[in-house]
Amino acid sequence: MSEQTPISGSGDVPTVHVKDGQGQELLCFLEQLIPLDGNDYALLTPVDTPVCLFRLSDEDEPELIEPASASEPVLSTAEVVLQEHELSLVRSAVTLTVAGELDEPDPEELDIDADDDDDDDDAETYELLVSFLVAEQEYGLYIPLDPFFVVARMENGHAQLVQGDEFERIQPRIEAELEERESQD
Known part of the structure; x- marks a missing residue:
């Protein structure tokens, strides 16, 4: 063998x-x-597209949630929402990923404000893939645009x-x- x-x-x-x-x-x-x-x-x-899970709120900045600390109802709901788009959530080492055919983001369509208040050159940029509600709390899966x-x-x-x-x-x-x-x- x-x-x-x-x-x-x-x-x-x-x-x-x-x-x-x-x-x-x-x-x-x-x-x-x-x-x-x-x-x-x-x-x-x-190989699959990495995604980040954020807790969204109207008042505060989106809060990044580590995959290991995300609750099962949140991840289960994310899986169902992604299936509606013929995508699947993969719970893997290091990060959550999405498998399936994704449209490539058009850099000209991205909402990146050069005059942002933070003026932080190290700030990562994300594109919203899907958002969803769990127990009246909004969450979003975002694709990091940086490698x-x-x-x-x-x-x-x-x-x-x-x-x-x-x-x-x-x-x-x-x-x-x-x-x-x-x-x-």
Whole structure:
């Protein structure tokens, strides 16, 4: 019996399943492989569209809700609403994702106000995918418009999610390596 490698691909970009500490998986494209300290670190992007769950209110800014702390009724309702659009919610490692055919956002149609009060260049931009009510509270699933990257450590062909202290330690080094690679192109 031969051991199959979890790295596969259809086309030019290989895919890999990344696992988190709870054993949940996320199917990702392998974008870059970066050797550091005797380990291979992978820069990955999810195959399905990542989404963020927000609690919406008329008075306050939308509040980001981490997938692990989202209540079951909220996620179940989101699944039903997405099914009406022939989409499905995937509860996976790292983030929630949506599987199915999504229309690509038109950058000219996005409501991005350059004169926003915050003037925060680091602010992420999101596009509303769907909104829905649960127990008279409004929620929305938003697509982040900035690229969504996942960092994993490759071990024997398997990708293990990098989190916490290890992520804090290697993130600047990965960014420096990527900048150097870009400057050489």
